[in-house]
Amino acid sequence: MKKIALAVTVVLISQAVLAQHNSFTISYPIAFPMGNLHDYISATSFRGFNIEFNRRQKPNLEFGLETGWQTFYQREESKTYTSGTASISGIQYRYTNIAPILAGVKFYKPSGKTEPYLGVGLGVMYVNRSTDFGLYRITTEVWPFTLRPEAGVLFHFQPGVSGMLGVKYYAAFNTDDLDGQSYLSINIGVVLSH
Amino acid sequence: MRSKFYQWVVLVALFALISCYPKGAEFAEDLDLVLTNYNQEFDFKAKHTYSIPDSVIKITGDVFSDPDGDHRPSFVDPVYANAILTAINQNMTSHGWTRVSKNSNPDVVILASAMTTTNIYYYYDWWYWSWWYPSGCYCYGWYYPGYYPPYYVSGYRSGTVLVQMVDRSAIVPSGGNVPVEWTAVFNGLAEGSTTSITARIGTAINQAFSQSPYLKIN
Secondary structure (H helix, E strand, C coil), X not given: CHHHHHHHHHHHHHHHHHHCCCEEEEEEEEEEEEHHHHHHCCCCECEEEEEEEEEEEEXXXXXXXXXXXXXXXXXXXXXXXXXXXXEEEEEEEEXXXXXXXXXXXXXXXXXXXXXXXEEEEEEEEEEEEEEEECCEEEEEEECCEEEEEEEEEEEEEECCEEEEEXXXXXXXXXXXXXXXXXXXXXXXXXXXXX | CXXXXXXXXXXXXXXXXXXXXXXXXXXXXXXXXXXXXXXXXXXXXXXXXXXXXXXXXXXXXXXXXCCXXXXXXXXXXXXXXXXXXXXXXXXXXXXXXXXXXXXXXXXXXXXXXXXXXXXXXXXXXXXXXXXXXXXCCCEEEEECCCCCCCCCECCCCEEEEEEEEEEHHHCCCCCEEEEEEEEEEEEEECCCCHHHHHHHHHHHHHHHHHCCHHXXXX
């Protein structure tokens, strides 16, 4: 039910944004964990989506909002973890779910059918790290401050429809409960605009 | 017309992506945990003999209740008890220990218990063992010198095997709590066939010994 509500909301918002002659981007990210996140889960994530609402202020300047969801997952085969005199062995199922909420700016270099861009985003990231160990789950939730530089290219197929290919680097800062989480995503998507 | 098409694209893409949520554990053994802890002040290498009862008791609560008044607790089904005791004895032998009778002044005593409650009773009543070890000890329960056993609660039908190694010389008539010098806990889902559960118990006890190298005295 939640999934249906989310999908319907996205569609409604996208319609509203299009009505204001702005653009709506939906993209599929393939994400590579880095730094502390990589130490915890090294597997590439193929589970996620990313959406953006942007308003082009000038031909080469755009402001927008971004959110999405990325799920990192890894099964860690049975290992022994020792702390002091205690040792515990078992299989761990590690999950990190991340939802960025960012405001961003993009600088374009308009050049006909393709428009390369550079951008930067600032905001927060919802991070939920859960470790299933035996019958027990250890969960940490944080909302770190996040910086997200990006680069990419728009490909104009026809009026109102473009494709996009980009790279985004999400760097979330340390919090008291969790060290900084970072990952790089390669996004391929569709941009609908009026 | 075109915008309807894009709406469907968005909907299908979202469903496709959201439905890829990772699964996690698939089999009961994927959830098995083996925990060990010990008193690092205890000189295991100076000990050589151990004694162990031929039964595994079933712990039903922290206080020993004895409704039929025979001073005996409930026992675990012999099929599971044998799996537990055989694995312990094989590992103790391979680690250099010699099993002796409880009347032959063993250096340590190993007590194996099991529980299928959602709690793990690390601090259960000593009187669970009075049927086997009539020491005249006015003991209350247990303590864990220099370490804390973890306290877990879960909502699943979990099963736990608790193996405690106690210093026999500490079981004295004057009482107090009995120090547990080594603890091994095997916790998992209490589900599956007898064969599968006994195999998991054997694997878990082997793991408990392999992650406790200080028990090796030979």
